[in-house]
Amino acid sequence: MSHKYNNEDKVLIAVDCIIFGFDQEEEELKLLLIKRDFHPEKDKWSLMGGFMKIDEKIEEAATRILHTLTGLTQVYMEQLEVFSELDRDPVERTISVAYYALINIEDHDEELIKQYSASWFEISKVPKLIFDHDIMVDHAIKRLRYRTSVQPIGFELLPEKFTMRQLQKLYEEILNERLDKRNFTKKINALDILEKLDEKDKNSSRKGSYLYKFNQKKYRTKCENGFIFKV
Amino acid sequence: MSHKYNNEDKVLIAVDCIIFGFDQEEEELKLLLIKRDFHPEKDKWSLMGGFMKIDEKIEEAATRILHTLTGLTQVYMEQLEVFSELDRDPVERTISVAYYALINIEDHDEELIKQYSASWFEISKVPKLIFDHDIMVDHAIKRLRYRTSVQPIGFELLPEKFTMRQLQKLYEEILNERLDKRNFTKKINALDILEKLDEKDKNSSRKGSYLYKFNQKKYRTKCENGFIFKV
DNA sequence: AATAATAAGTGTATTTTTTACATTTGTAAA
DNA sequence: TTTACAAATGTAAAAAATACACTTATTATT
Numbered sequence: 001m002s003h004k005y006n007n008e009d010k011v012l013i014a015v016d017c018i019i020f021g022f023d024q025e026e027e028e029l030k031l032l033l034i035k036r037d038f039h040p041e042k043d044k045w046s047l048m049g050g051f052m053k054i055d056e057k058i059e060e061a062a063t064r065i066l067h068t069l070t071g072l073t074q075v076y077m078e079q080l081e082v083f084s085e086l087d088r089d090p091v092e093r094t095i096s097v098a099y100y101a102l103i104n105i106e107d108h109d110e111e112l113i114k115q116y117s118a119s120w121f122e123i124s125k126v127p128k129l130i131f132d133h134d135i136m137v138d139h140a141i142k143r144l145r146y147r148t149s150v151q152p153i154g155f156e157l158l159p160e161k162f163t164m165r166q167l168q169k170l171y172e173e174i175l176n177e178r179l180d181k182r183n184f185t186k187k188i189n190a191l192d193i194l195e196k197l198d199e200k201d202k203n204s205s206r207k208g209s210y211l212y213k214f215n216q217k218k219y220r221t222k223c224e225n226g227f228i229f230k231v
Numbered sequence: 232m233s234h235k236y237n238n239e240d241k242v243l244i245a246v247d248c249i250i251f252g253f254d255q256e257e258e259e260l261k262l263l264l265i266k267r268d269f270h271p272e273k274d275k276w277s278l279m280g281g282f283m284k285i286d287e288k289i290e291e292a293a294t295r296i297l298h299t300l301t302g303l304t305q306v307y308m309e310q311l312e313v314f315s316e317l318d319r320d321p322v323e324r325t326i327s328v329a330y331y332a333l334i335n336i337e338d339h340d341e342e343l344i345k346q347y348s349a350s351w352f353e354i355s356k357v358p359k360l361i362f363d364h365d366i367m368v369d370h371a372i373k374r375l376r377y378r379t380s381v382q383p384i385g386f387e388l389l390p391e392k393f394t395m396r397q398l399q400k401l402y403e404e405i406l407n408e409r410l411d412k413r414n415f416t417k418k419i420n421a422l423d424i425l426e427k428l429d430e431k432d433k434n435s436s437r438k439g440s441y442l443y444k445f446n447q448k449k450y451r452t453k454c455e456n457g458f459i460f461k462v
Numbered sequence: 463a464a465t466a467a468t469a470a471g472t473g474t475a476t477t478t479t480t481t482a483c484a485t486t487t488g489t490a491a492a
Numbered sequence: 493t494t495t496a497c498a499a500a501t502g503t504a505a506a507a508a509a510t511a512c513a514c515t516t517a518t519t520a521t522t
Contacts, residue, residue, distance in 0.1 A: 053237075207471085210470085396499080
């Protein structure tokens with residue numbers, strides 16, 4: 001802020017969303033991208049985006065834009081950063097605020113996805129994207145890696161009930177490294193923020209594996225007593 | 232970005248700077264604040280700010296605004312986040328991108344500081360600030376705490392040559408906790424990115440303490456070989 | 463009814479990292 | 493020469509991270 005301002009310096013604020021999902025079948029971290037049906041860069045792959053309205057907060061714009069494509073509300077989103085290269089959008093001088101979102105891939109609206117010719121891409125197979133979207137994705141992955149290691153947001157990518165194996169695979173995908181099963185279980189159990197259910201998932205083995213739930217309330221209480229999440 | 236846009240949704244982009252300095256005499260982390268000589272909120276304390284110009288990147292605006300107050304260029308700055316509450320600025324709908332800067336407190340231009348009625352405040356004694364600037368400061372401190380623990384940016388706040396004691400005091404101020412002298416020295420030496428000079432600083436003791444320099448080149452080389460800074 | 467196949471579940475020993483802690487040294491002023 | 497004062501230094505104990513392999517539960521097959 002300052003006292004001198006100039007209407008000619010006003011610009012459009014875009015919001016671009018890096019939407020992460022965890023494919024349970026293929027045990028892969030994926031990104032939701034749209035195929036542009038408009039110019040410029042028609043038919044190219046891109047992040048889902050839109051413009052902030054004058055009567056909206058930037059978070060609201062991000063939420064709205066995510067909802068437009070996925071039909072979802074109440075989604076975990078985090079602001080990444082502002083991108084403002086002068087020629088980043090060839091049509092109009094805009095700056096873009098990038099957000100990443102973590103969704104449970106099973107919850108999204110298939111119909112909307114079709115409308116936007118959107119589809120899910122494995123992280124390592126993301127195509128070349130328009131504008132500066134490649135950089136946004138790159139930064140989002142780094143931020144996600146950091147954030148999941150210091151806050152229990154990984155659960156946002158899983159169904160409410162999940163197995164230890166699913167959780168481990170998820171972390172392996174995000175961190176892009178293999179983890180030892182015993183050490184992982186030990187670490188997660190030591191955190192003491194999961195609830196082990198009397199229910200088993202039999203999809204992946206005859207023996208079946210126990211299902212767990214993230215206990216948000218317990219986590220909050222522990223935080224109030226100085227607990228710090230760390231994986 | 233999207234194909235539909237509306238000129239009425241254009242807004243001014245403010246940049247606000249959280250300027251950190253480390254006072255060598257008092258061994259305290261401080262913030263540079265200005266006293267507004269214009270309305271609204273005249274005579275209140277505030278962060279240094281300004282508006283992004285249409286032909287500038289946001290980083291350029293941040294650099295320019297920092298230079299206006301301090302006379303400095305080539306300063307370490309990091310983008311924090313966007314603040315966009317509808318009524319954050321009562322005069323005009325603006326969104327603000329907050330940046331924090333780390334400067335060597337001895338280098339700044341005293342004259343400019345006077346012009347802006349700016350002065351340095353100990354972190355714990357920062358007065359109530361205008362708009363959402365308190366929140367910005369709060370977030371900046373948290374980010375600084377994290378960033379200094381994973382990147383060697385603390386040196387930006389020190390003179391080129393500094394003692395181990397100064398470095399420790401700096402970290403203590405940033406992290407807001409006391410550290411053990413032997414363990415700290417051991418840790419820093421183990422990083423092997425400092426150069427010990429054949430020169431002593433005799434200001435704080437008769438014996439004098441050795442001066443060190445951050446070896447940027449060595450750090451870069453180590454990074455290329457997979458080194459990860461961690462304090 | 464026995465067997466085979468498969469992923470789930472579990473514990474310990476070793477290494478590495480972090481923490482706690484006290485004495486000696488060098489210099490200038492008295 | 494003595495005093496005063498911060499600088500410099502090492503080791504043992506505790507905690508955390510890592511490496512590693514066998515048993516169990518279940519179902520499908522014979």
